[in-house]
Amino acid sequence: MADSYGNRHVYAYANEQPVSLAALRQLGAKSRSIEATELIVTDSYHGGAEPRADETKQKSSAVVAPLLEAGETPVVTGFIGATHDGRLTTLGRGGSDYSATILGAALDADEIIIWTDVEGVLTADPRLVPDARTIPEISYREAAELAYFGAKVLHPKTIQPAMDRQIPVRVCNSRAPAEAGTLIVTESKAAPGFLPSLSSPHVSYSSYRQNCCPDDRHKQSDDYHDFLPGEKPGINDGEHASS
DSSP, rough: OOOOTTTBBOOOSSOOOOHHHHHHHHOOOEEEOGGGGGTOBBOSOOTSSSSSSHHHHHHHHHHHHHHHHHHHHEEEEEEEEEEEEOEEEEEEETTHHHHHHHHHHHHOOOOEEEEEEEEEEEEEOTTTTTOOOOOOEEHHHHHHHHHHTTTTSSHHHHHHHHHTTTTTTEEETTTTSSOOEEESSSOOOOTTTTOOOOOOOOOOOOHHHHHTTTTTTTOOOOOOOOOOOOOOOOTTOOOOOOO
């Protein structure tokens, strides 16, 4: 389905796929239902599977790209994937948003949009701070820091596939689709002072998961997954250095 600017879209949903498919067809869009297990290839860890980028790109390009070229709108199930031999896996916490960024990266998207229930990334929790404002633009680094310190809009792993391919991620409110939301990019051009002051810790994806997700598969893992570009391993979990 193309928007008013001619952009084509792929939709990923956790459990509303049939409803979304019917809604798109009612709007006159040519749409096709696709199981994520046909596209997203992961390792075998059920409950927190990690995608295999090269295999996922190969499958997504073969299945989804021709549909987009034909003017169809693929509607893909979120949260799940499959091993190379077809065994079902789940992506864990934040898996539906993660599905969107995995597929966006695999298809070399111009932009990935995450639809949520708030108007992007806010300066504070609106339940506690009534005048919290939407941050118009932040960097991957700033998004990582906010997630590390407890922001609930995105799980850190959601950003990783887009960051690897330097694809902008926009966070929008599904109840206010006309609002611009927050754009997450490599380097932010937002006005100084819009973000709360943070200490710029050397935050890694693995240390986040070990500190905040004690039952996570990576708790005892020696496989360091560096969440921020250019950072090197060697900082113990829970210890942060100011830049």
